[in-house]
Amino acid sequence: MAADWDVLPPGTIVYIEGLGERIVEDKGGGVNGRHIDLYFDDLDTALEWGRQKRQVWIVKKRGETK
Incomplete structure (x- = not known):
């Protein structure tokens, strides 16, 4: 998945409605x-x-421990 790294830095895990984690x-x-x-x-x-x-x-x- 590609994103604006100022909004979602590399390594960030997201959940997309109806699709799952990316x-x-x-x-x-x-x-x-x-x-x-x-x-x-x-x-x-x-x-x-x-x-x-x-x-x-x-x-x-990225960088979060939880």
């Missing part, structure tokens, strides 16, 4: 502010998923 591993060239970019194994799956609005909760930010 880890921020990339910053992506066009990902700014409160947007994320999900990785899919193939283009057809990515195109089928499209652009969506989902609730996202931070499970653990």
Whole structure:
């Protein structure tokens, strides 16, 4: 998953509504502010998923011990 590292630093674990947990591993060239970019194994799956609005909760930010 790619995110703006000023908002979600690398290593941050998030829970995405209807999808589950993902880890921020990339910053992506066009990902700014409160947007994320999900990785899919193939283009057809990515195109089928499209652009969506989902609730996202931070499970653990990098460096947190809880």
